[in-house]
Amino acid sequence: MSVTVRVPAKVNVQLAVGAARPDGFHDLANVFLAVGLYDEVTVTPADELRVTCAGPDADQVPLDRTNLAARAAVALAARHGIDPAVHIHIAKDIPVAGGMAGGSADGAGALVACDELWGTEATREELLDICAELGSDVPFSLVGGAALGTGRGEKLAVLEVGGAFHWVFAMAERGLSTPAVFREFDRLGEGTDIPEPVASRELLDALAKGDPDALAAAVSNDLQPAALSLFPELADTLAAGRTAGALAALVSGSGPTTAFLARDPESAAKVAAALATSGTCRTVRVTSGPALGATVLGG
Ligand SMILES: C[C@@](CO)(OP(=O)(O)O)[C@H](O)COP(=O)(O)OP(=O)(O)OC[C@H]1O[C@@H](n2ccc(N)nc2=O)[C@H](O)[C@@H]1O
Numbered sequence: 001m002s003v004t005v006r007v008p009a010k011v012n013v014q015l016a017v018g019a020a021r022p023d024g025f026h027d028l029a030n031v032f033l034a035v036g037l038y039d040e041v042t043v044t045p046a047d048e049l050r051v052t053c054a055g056p057d058a059d060q061v062p063l064d065r066t067n068l069a070a071r072a073a074v075a076l077a078a079r080h081g082i083d084p085a086v087h088i089h090i091a092k093d094i095p096v097a098g099g100m101a102g103g104s105a106d107g108a109g110a111l112v113a114c115d116e117l118w119g120t121e122a123t124r125e126e127l128l129d130i131c132a133e134l135g136s137d138v139p140f141s142l143v144g145g146a147a148l149g150t151g152r153g154e155k156l157a158v159l160e161v162g163g164a165f166h167w168v169f170a171m172a173e174r175g176l177s178t179p180a181v182f183r184e185f186d187r188l189g190e191g192t193d194i195p196e197p198v199a200s201r202e203l204l205d206a207l208a209k210g211d212p213d214a215l216a217a218a219v220s221n222d223l224q225p226a227a228l229s230l231f232p233e234l235a236d237t238l239a240a241g242r243t244a245g246a247l248a249a250l251v252s253g254s255g256p257t258t259a260f261l262a263r264d265p266e267s268a269a270k271v272a273a274a275l276a277t278s279g280t281c282r283t284v285r286v287t288s289g290p291a292l293g294a295t296v297l298g299g
């Protein structure tokens, strides 16, 4: 018997970042939108806990107990007095270290899959608690759709979305480390007054209406200057997408994946084709959001 769970990637349509807290984290107003790029996490009973991974970026994924999927299985098992002897296989389509929360997706996926496999019947609240222990982005991977994350991004309020938004994602030649980007944010902001992060009313209204032009006018990412400072070539990718007709071009979360909002699928295809031949990125993907959160596909 095995259980497979499908989990989406995310883009941050707004990422407002406050000053560093005493615990090293930053308070956020983090508006997440789940998009239709997915990892699939399959769990099967085994003699001991083991992780395998397949996909274009599989060689960059740790297969030891630091893998977020393994940590999720161990955390659920510990709470329920279960031996976490399970083979976790990750079919990885979400770019690694790209600012699209691929590791978080695998953590949420493994948690839901193990809950189903072991019949632990954890409440949604317990699952969300474990997610928050695993990482700031993990609760959103479970929930999907669109949500406002406050605190370090783990406290979620579900948001209304009035229609599908069309996106193009450009994957970069190398990854960026999330802690390094937050450190660069701190360095760039030294000596300045960093305001409390607040969600934009215009942005929430644009999401609720499903209005791509209004969303394009309202998107923002406070980590973008830090990501560009560490990876200046991303400016060329952003410019190539804008020139090709994207309504908005921004770094996805801590980067280095860049995200381009298009008015409709035809325009998205045009932007993707231009980016693919621009020589400014590794690969290009076209998709839309919102997408469902962690979903059991069956065994
Ligand atoms: C920036 C965002 C935007 O959604 O994601 P990515 O773009 O990397 O996917 C998130 O805040 C990343 O969330 P996640 O990747 O789960 O981070 P965590 O494991 O909780 O933390 C990793 C490190 O990032 C920094 N961190 C993370 C979240 C936060 N609110 N403040 C921080 O300063 C800290 O240095 C922390 O040690």
Ligand SMILES: Nc1ncnc2c1ncn2[C@@H]1O[C@H](COP(=O)(O)OP(=O)(O)O)[C@@H](O)[C@H]1O
Binding pocket: 060, 061, 062, 066, 067, 068, 069, 090, 095, 096, 097, 098, 099, 100, 101, 102, 103, 104, 106, 107, 176, 178, 254, 255
């Ligand atoms: N299941 C996993 N998939 C990908 N990366 C993982 C996983 N578990 C742990 N990691 C680690 O997390 C780091 C961040 O990866 P990822 O979650 O893909 O990016 P991001 O935080 O930029 O969205 C990776 O470099 C890797 O070392």
